[in-house]
Amino acid sequence: MNPTIFSLDYFFILLGLTLSIISIMSFRDSGNPRRIATGTFWALYAVVFLIGDRLLPLVVGIIVVVMALIAGLGGVSLGKYGQFTPEERRSSALKLGNKLLIPALIIPFTTVIGSVVFQKTKIGGMFLLDQKNFTLVSLGLGCIFALIVACRITHGTPVQAMREARRLIDSMGWAVVLPHMLAVLGLLFMDAGVGKAVAQVTTTYIPMDTRFVAVVVYCLGMAIFTMIMGNGFAAFPVMIGGVGIPILIGVFHGNPAVIAAIGMFSGYCGTLMTPMAANFNIVPAALLELPDKNGVIKVQILTALPLLTVNIFLMYYLMQF
């Protein structure tokens, strides 16, 4: 592989350093009743980013379990953050005006421009962006540009930005690490053959001798399996191999493109309804400070179920083309 100027590893280090500072701030925060546990939690996560790839996997596994114990026993707690009052924020908004929006918009625009325009750019034989992770690296660069501009506009400091990052991270608490832990569980599910077991159960016990029943089993199966695994990518190989190829294509001669496309979308209906898709459902609930962590899922169900029904009929009629 070609060397890269902006490798993803730099951003792991950057995040590791940020988490280290957050950890130190937590240890010193006398306003946090569980400051030792909270500080330890973020210190362990910092270690994973700073030197995780040089540690024995067994050690990282133990770190993961300890983090889960701290989070599970309520060890990640809120502290004091020296926030501005709503009045101070409002007068600051009136003073700075629309300039405040610029850094916020720099992040998405740098990400898009970086990953679209500079994706293959080389300087002196080296790729500018990490070729496997050009979107993430562009996002990281966007955050750095945005921080520089934000400091200039607000006269805030990077240290203040760290304090604010701690405020947001603490307000999300354990939800911050949930997507990461779930991704690990997904890998373990695959290793342990959970997919095969689910396919076995669905295909053995449900008779699929009419086309409509087969379509319903496939679409519902995609949705339910996605809800269990947390993403449609894990469900697709199982359902296409168990029902899609042998029955919808093999027996009923359906159009593979229709079966693939609408099948995956049925899976996404499942994504909208499961806490296992934490980064889409649980993290936003935490970010928006909803008291009910399932609040986002609850409003999504009424979009997901009608859409799943629509998908079943769309597939039933379109697969003949």
Next chain:
Amino acid sequence: MQTAVNLWPLLGVAVIIAGFLLRQNPVMVVIISAIVTGLAATMPIDKILISLGNGFIKTRNLPLILLLPLGVIGLLERYGLKEQAQILIAKIKSATAGRLLIVYLFVREVSAALGLVSLGGHPQMVRPLIAPMAEGAAENRYGSLPDKILFKIRAMSAATDNVGLFFGEDIFVAFGAIVLMQTIIRGYNIEVNPLHIAMWGIPTAICAFFIHAFRLNRLDAEIERALGAKNSTGSVVVDEPKGEKI
């Protein structure tokens, strides 16, 4: 059952479902499920830990998307970003929470369909801009909002980002999911053109837009029903959304 498929790892799934139903801490539930799944697949405990550790390192890029923008967003919030978003939306007199979110749904879905998936997102777009604007639009009409309505608007803002992203990105040909589908189907000696997969996704993408837009329309109706009679400013007449009586 004659086949050699081991059904015991399904215990891990049962742990997850039970854990979430009993409202236990999800992080704890996930780790317990991982250990149960591993044991059911006859993995020794040290091998389970190694597998957890390897997986945790392999998936380190996942939290980057969430955590990297927080510093800037937090700093901007301190200096009034949310308040500015609300000042801006107050200038658009016809704005309602539902209408604003319908516009965002459209922009999010179309830009994702063009491959521009990073134009939205919860930490960098929904929390600092979209949710405050939707709240602001409702506050301009009805004054301060009761918690129930406020949380509903926020949850719908997050839901709108998700729906737009999911059902937009899958009709972009170069999206990973389409490549994944093509590769897996090829494994069964069936060739599918990625362009056709993208094309056959369009009917669902359109239905997703209309179903969710209808729900956002209902959100406006719900807010009006809850607050309209009580403290409407009188200067703004809310026209009745179409389809409300269905």
